[in-house]
Amino acid sequence: MDEMSNPAAARTPAVDGTGERAAGPRAPVSPHFPERLIDGYRAFLDDRFPREQARYEQLAADGQSPRIMVIGCCDSRVSPEAIFDAAPGELFVMRNVANLVPPYSPDEGLHGVSAALEYAVQSLKVQHIVVLGHGRCGGIRAFADDGAAPLSPGDFIGKWVSLLEAAAGRAGGRGQGEALPVFVERLALSSIEQSLANLRAFPCVHTLEASGKLGLHGAYFDVATGVLMRLDAETQRFVPAVSELPKRIRMIRAVGVEA
Numbered sequence: 001m002d003e004m005s006n007p008a009a010a011r012t013p014a015v016d017g018t019g020e021r022a023a024g025p026r027a028p029v030s031p032h033f034p035e036r037l038i039d040g041y042r043a044f045l046d047d048r049f050p051r052e053q054a055r056y057e058q059l060a061a062d063g064q065s066p067r068i069m070v071i072g073c074c075d076s077r078v079s080p081e082a083i084f085d086a087a088p089g090e091l092f093v094m095r096n097v098a099n100l101v102p103p104y105s106p107d108e109g110l111h112g113v114s115a116a117l118e119y120a121v122q123s124l125k126v127q128h129i130v131v132l133g134h135g136r137c138g139g140i141r142a143f144a145d146d147g148a149a150p151l152s153p154g155d156f157i158g159k160w161v162s163l164l165e166a167a168a169g170r171a172g173g174r175g176q177g178e179a180l181p182v183f184v185e186r187l188a189l190s191s192i193e194q195s196l197a198n199l200r201a202f203p204c205v206h207t208l209e210a211s212g213k214l215g216l217h218g219a220y221f222d223v224a225t226g227v228l229m230r231l232d233a234e235t236q237r238f239v240p241a242v243s244e245l246p247k248r249i250r251m252i253r254a255v256g257v258e259a
């Protein structure tokens with residue numbers, strides 16, 4: 001949907017130089033259920049649901065059995081179902097700020113990511129887990145930019161993205177004179193690798209991967225170009241997921257990424 005057909009988007013403040021939308025003053029909102037969602041639901045009933053009704057009925061009768069878990073970011077521009085053209089029941093998706101997998105911590109804390117992971121691996125028996133990072137991630141930037149104002153007035157985001165310290169160490173920290181956007185992208189890639197390492201610390205994941213029954217993968221989606229990179233298991237480098245890109249798609253150039 002573009003801004004012409006979405007009046008709400010047209011009213012949204014322009015994207016600033018960082019790729020993030022500048023926060024404008026908060027306008028009064030209607031207390032009613034969002035009309036945008038009602039319109040979208042009508043479109044779903046008119047088109048997608050009739051086409052996929054048999055699939056929904058089958059999924060209702062048999063339950064879900066997705067083969068792939070995707071751990072992605074909450075960012076509204078990076079929907080795994082859209083990027084991978086997934087049908088209902090195909091992907092088990094867990095999204096959080098900056099697509100992070102915390103370390104294995106079997107303690108008294110409440111661990112939402114670990115609960116979703118445990119369910120996917122031990123109950124649904126997924127065959128693959130994909131950590132999907134992305135370009136221009138606000139969560140990564142919040143950690144990387146020491147001088148930036150916090151993303152929110154509360155403490156939750158700052159504490160959450162402190163998980164990136166391990167990834168920053170893995171990346172060797174920000175280089176002398178390294179531009180912030182370059183470091184943010186490098187940290188995003190390093191964070192994917194760190195999340196994969198954290199996944200491997202979960203005993204059930206470690207055992208299943210070692211026995212060849214579970215595959216772990218990293219991927220990175222560049223919002224600006226639509227290019228998807230995947231972490232190559234042999235070279236441990238990010239490489240294009242497909243070689244036959246449409247001509248209009250430019251390859252990204254970033255440290256740590258092979259174009």
Ligand SMILES: [Zn+2]
Pocket residue numbers: 073074075097098099134136137138139140
């Ligand atoms: Zn993000």
